[in-house]
Amino acid sequence: MSNTTLKKIAKVLDISISTVSRALKNHPDISVSTKQKVMELAQTLEYEPNAMAVNLRSKNTKVFGVMIPSITNNFYDSFIAAVEEEARKSGYSLMILQSGDNPEAEIENLKIYRQNRVSGLFACISQETINMAPFYKMKEAEIPIVFFDKVPDDDTFDKICLADKDAAVLAAETLLEKGKKNILAIFGNNQLSITKRRLAAFCGCIKEDKQVKLIIEHANNSQQAEEKTEHHFQPKQKPDAVFCMSDEILTGVMKSMQKMNMKLPVDTGIIALSDGSFPKLYYPEITYIETSGYKLGKLAFERMMDYIMGNTEPKELFITSRYVAGGSL
Amino acid sequence: MSNTTLKKIAKVLDISISTVSRALKNHPDISVSTKQKVMELAQTLEYEPNAMAVNLRSKNTKVFGVMIPSITNNFYDSFIAAVEEEARKSGYSLMILQSGDNPEAEIENLKIYRQNRVSGLFACISQETINMAPFYKMKEAEIPIVFFDKVPDDDTFDKICLADKDAAVLAAETLLEKGKKNILAIFGNNQLSITKRRLAAFCGCIKEDKQVKLIIEHANNSQQAEEKTEHHFQPKQKPDAVFCMSDEILTGVMKSMQKMNMKLPVDTGIIALSDGSFPKLYYPEITYIETSGYKLGKLAFERMMDYIMGNTEPKELFITSRYVAGGSL
DNA sequence: ATTATTTTCGCAATCGTTTGCGAATATGAA
DNA sequence: TTCATATTCGCAAACGATTGCGAAAATAAT
Numbered sequence: 274m275s276n277t278t279l280k281k282i283a284k285v286l287d288i289s290i291s292t293v294s295r296a297l298k299n300h301p302d303i304s305v306s307t308k309q310k311v312m313e314l315a316q317t318l319e320y321e322p323n324a325m326a327v328n329l330r331s332k333n334t335k336v337f338g339v340m341i342p343s344i345t346n347n348f349y350d351s352f353i354a355a356v357e358e359e360a361r362k363s364g365y366s367l368m369i370l371q372s373g374d375n376p377e378a379e380i381e382n383l384k385i386y387r388q389n390r391v392s393g394l395f396a397c398i399s400q401e402t403i404n405m406a407p408f409y410k411m412k413e414a415e416i417p418i419v420f421f422d423k424v425p426d427d428d429t430f431d432k433i434c435l436a437d438k439d440a441a442v443l444a445a446e447t448l449l450e451k452g453k454k455n456i457l458a459i460f461g462n463n464q465l466s467i468t469k470r471r472l473a474a475f476c477g478c479i480k481e482d483k484q485v486k487l488i489i490e491h492a493n494n495s496q497q498a499e500e501k502t503e504h505h506f507q508p509k510q511k512p513d514a515v516f517c518m519s520d521e522i523l524t525g526v527m528k529s530m531q532k533m534n535m536k537l538p539v540d541t542g543i544i545a546l547s548d549g550s551f552p553k554l555y556y557p558e559i560t561y562i563e564t565s566g567y568k569l570g571k572l573a574f575e576r577m578m579d580y581i582m583g584n585t586e587p588k589e590l591f592i593t594s595r596y597v598a599g600g601s602l
Numbered sequence: 603m604s605n606t607t608l609k610k611i612a613k614v615l616d617i618s619i620s621t622v623s624r625a626l627k628n629h630p631d632i633s634v635s636t637k638q639k640v641m642e643l644a645q646t647l648e649y650e651p652n653a654m655a656v657n658l659r660s661k662n663t664k665v666f667g668v669m670i671p672s673i674t675n676n677f678y679d680s681f682i683a684a685v686e687e688e689a690r691k692s693g694y695s696l697m698i699l700q701s702g703d704n705p706e707a708e709i710e711n712l713k714i715y716r717q718n719r720v721s722g723l724f725a726c727i728s729q730e731t732i733n734m735a736p737f738y739k740m741k742e743a744e745i746p747i748v749f750f751d752k753v754p755d756d757d758t759f760d761k762i763c764l765a766d767k768d769a770a771v772l773a774a775e776t777l778l779e780k781g782k783k784n785i786l787a788i789f790g791n792n793q794l795s796i797t798k799r800r801l802a803a804f805c806g807c808i809k810e811d812k813q814v815k816l817i818i819e820h821a822n823n824s825q826q827a828e829e830k831t832e833h834h835f836q837p838k839q840k841p842d843a844v845f846c847m848s849d850e851i852l853t854g855v856m857k858s859m860q861k862m863n864m865k866l867p868v869d870t871g872i873i874a875l876s877d878g879s880f881p882k883l884y885y886p887e888i889t890y891i892e893t894s895g896y897k898l899g900k901l902a903f904e905r906m907m908d909y910i911m912g913n914t915e916p917k918e919l920f921i922t923s924r925y926v927a928g929g930s931l
Numbered sequence: 932a933t934t935a936t937t938t939t940c941g942c943a944a945t946c947g948t949t950t951g952c953g954a955a956t957a958t959g960a961a
Numbered sequence: 962t963t964c965a966t967a968t969t970c971g972c973a974a975a976c977g978a979t980t981g982c983g984a985a986a987a988t989a990a991t
Contacts, residue, residue, distance in 0.1 A: 276743060278947060289971045294949060304969060319739075324717040325663065326947035329654040329976050336697075336718075344686070345679040345879075354674050357700055366714055368665075369698050371686055385695055388653045389665075410648075414605060524883050531860075531885035550674075554853050554883070556860035607977060618941045623979060633939060655977035658946050 277318040286310055328390070336366050337577070338391040340382050342374045342399055342423075347520060348548050348566040349397070352421065355570025356395060363578065365392065374399040380407045386416065393417045393577050398425060400465060417580045421573045422566075423467060424589075431580065432589040433573040435564045437467060438474040440594035444544050444562045445478035448514050449485070451602055453542060457505050457512040459490045459498050459522045471518055471546070488512065498525025499532075506533055506541075514602065517545035527555055542602040549597065557600025568592045606647040615639055657719070665695050666906070667720040669711050671703045671728055671752075676849060677877050677895040678726070681750065684899025685724060692907065694721065703728040709736045715745065722746045722906050727754060729794055746909045750902045751895075752796060753918075760909065761918040762902040766796060767803040769891045769923035773873050774807035776889075777843050778814070780931055782871060786834050786841035788819045788827050788851045800847055800875070817841065827854025828861075835862055835870075843931070846874035856884055871931040878926065886929025897921045 279297075283290045288307065296303045296311035297320075303311075314320075328334045337360055341349040357367055368391060370382040376399055386394055387410070394411060396418055405425055411418055417431075424432040448456055458475060461468045472489070479487050488505055492498035498517070502525065505512060517523040523545040535541055537557055545552060545561045552559035572592055608626075612619045617636065625632045625640035626649075632640075643649075657663045666689055670678040686696055697720060699711040708728055715723055716739070723740060725747055734754055740747055746760070753761040777785055787804060790797045801818070808816050817834055821827035827846070831854065834841060846852040852874040864870055866886055874881060874890045881888035901921055 279949095280947075290948080291950075291972080292970055294947095295970085298949090302969060307969080321713070321717050323658075323719065323947050325654055325658040325661075325719055326976090327949085329652075329658050329946090329978095330948050330950095332654075332976070334654065343683070344673075345676065345683050347674065350674040350679065353698075354672070354700070357673070357698075361710075366697055366699065366718065368695055369682075369686075370695065371683070381690075384650070388650050389695065390652065390654055528883065528885045534865075536863075554857065556857045608979095609977075619978080620942080620980075621940055624940085627979090631939060636939080652977050655946090656979085658948095658976090659978055659980095661946070 277315070277320040278323065279320075282311060282314050282318065282320060285314060332390070334390050334392055335364055336368050336389065336391050338382075338386040338389075338394040338396075339367050339369045340372055340379070340386075340394065340396045341369070342372050342397065344369065344371055347550055348422075348564075351548055351550075351566035352570040352573070355567045356574050359571065359574040372399050374401065376402050376404070383407050383411060387411065387414050391416060393419070393581065395419050395421055395573055395577070397422045399423075400462070417577065417585075419573050419577050419580070421569055423465070426466075428589065429587055431576055431587050433569060433576055434589065434591050435569065436591040436593055437470040437564075439591075440546050440562045440564055441471040441474035442478045443594060443596055444516055444546060445475050447544060447560075447562075447596060447602070448516065448542075449479070449482055451514070451542065453514040454484060455486045455510070455513045456516060457488045457490065457502070457514070458516040458518075459492055459501060459526065460518045461491065461522065462493050463491050468518065475516065492522055492525065495521050495525035495528070498522040499529045500525075502526045502529040503533065506535070511541060514542040514544065517543065517547075520545070520547050520551045523547060523551055523559065527559075537601040544602050546594075552597070552599055552601075555601070560599040560602040561597050563595045563597050565592065606644070606649040607652065608649075611640065611643055611647065611649060614643060661719070663719050663721055664693055665697050665718065665720050667711075667715040667718075667723040667725075668696050668698045669701055669708070669715075669723065669725045670698070671701050671726065673698065673700055676879050677751075677893075680877055680879075680895035681899040681902070684896045685903050688900065688903040701728050703730065705731050705733070712736050712740060716740065716743050720745060722748070722910065724748050724750060724902055724906070726751045728752075729791065746906065746914075748902050748906045748909070750898055752794070755795070757918065758916055760905055760916050762898060762905055763918065763920050764893045764898065765920040765922050766799040768920075769875050769893055770800040770803035771807045772923060772925055773845055773875060773891045774804045776873060776891075776925060776931070777845065777871075778808070778811055780843070780871065782843040783813060784815045784839070784841045785843050785845060786817045786819065786831070787845040787847075788821055788830060788855065789847045790820065790851065791822050792820050797847065804845065821851055821854065824850050824854035824857075827851040828858045829854075831855045831858040832862065835864070840870060843871040843873065846872065846876075849874070849876050849880045852876060852880055852888065856888075866930040873931050875923075881926070881928055881930075884930070889928040889931040890926050892924045892926050894921065 279290045279293045283293045293311050296308045360367055372379040379399055394416055405427055419431045421433045424434055460472050479485055490501040492501050515526055517526050543559055545559055546564050547561040548566050549563055552561045569592055572590055608619045608622045612622045622640050625637045689696055701708040705728055723745055734756055748760045750762045753763055789801050808814055819830040821830050844855055846855050872888055874888055875893050876890040877895050878892055881890045898921055
């Protein structure tokens, strides 16, 4: 039986519950002989502490919440994978909830996290989140939050972000180094701060070279990226490189490349910001600037543990990006 | 304060805890006037029941466990997305743990699920899982299990599977209908029962037409699929169609197609078993037999709730597959 | 006015575990 | 033997919420 309790063991051995509890914890107050008896019986009865009771007493669930827009997203998946790996090592489990990029669902989720008294929360806010009040409520409930990827402006919060600027600049510099003169750059939804940052940094860098012609486009999804690409590839003048701000855009661009039967890197070049899984799907593999969800997860977890250890001063941390050469440029 | 308790409310109003509890639950024993006072105060004090305490008392956590090999997998993601959607509607949350296809981690996870007294478990067993004893332990602990996708043979368990046979047969029939005569079929790890089932059904169907030449290959990952494909595409004799048992294999095959500069569907044809996201990445889009993780999740959840409602007779259920025409065949 | 009935609420136990404090027993010292 | 110290353990409260049962108060019936 897995529903063995301290009480049951105590009754069988005719000792008190507290003695059983202490024996199992190897408390010095208990004699070795009693300890042995208790441990043996616990073993055969397959005693397993009831987490609900332990949590209630300790006011600590050893569960971290993770809130993301959607779980069917490679980037967040690797983030979660990283957090899960580390959490497991420290005896924590994860409660994952999706917001669906919907602020109301977000509030609902926060309530669930509060009621379940998670030990901490990793949160990625939705695109439409304006009111941060629900998140302040978490702080009142003394639940630490580490924001990641899409973070609020508010700097009373802990934030772990990609070094968007660096990544965009790195991509731009690479394009210039390769001598590209006619660049099509496709960005995501320009409402998003992440888009704004990447756009500003990228353009700022490219614009320094007056020789280079730069076309900027925005696409809200893969299909739009595909359409925009086709639109800019005319027989008369083709861009000699395409910059893709995200995986979503990359897949759209690549689809149109296949459609137009463009050979990389000869007919045109491609560089993307990506965590690396999609670039490896293609031949030649796509050259990209790595923005790793996995690394982000590791860093976020580290920050969370640091916070729990008492280092509660809010911080904004970045993970650095890295150039990964494929054959597309 | 979110850490308001019944006790606190009771003290302020100078009534007993039980009265507060009943008032909040709209119990008929409590007068309307008291109810109002309690509810108001609860509102202003932002009372939220402590799930740990409620769980301990009710012996029900309203949390479902979900164990999968890896979260960075499209198929499982959609499964989880589906389960999460439904779970939310019924007031359940999810605790997701990865096994990493490692039986030891699996056992560790089961322990976590037991200690946390999850209300039920959705499990996909790892490739190497032989000993089902750890899962029996869950049953002893009265935690219902619904296996999905990769399920054990043991039919004392509830199982929700893809209709592998049907899907494989559907793919085979499609190939024959299209008049393909020289087929390369790439399957996954042939230790897996899922591979065996798909292989048997596919071959059984193809073999009925003596005219057709069938080459069977196995690949344990995307890269192997790529290599095997290249190996079988010689200048002298190219297969006129490739069957891909999974997304993983499809991506490998497609990479080699790009490398060899093969045009679909003219140079060769491709059909895959997939949940549909990867086929849409390519141009032309890949023709596939849908094996939806999302649908699987919906069905698994339905079964779980059914079980909890008392219908504990073990069942094996299948979700039907469907032909989705792309432009690759 | 007295009894019967209903309304309204509190006591106390319970879920399973942890822990401060005190008590009983054992061991040692004088 | 007697007192002092260690060793070993149990009592009871606590975490927060729920609920059967009984009691007090209010109302109705006679």
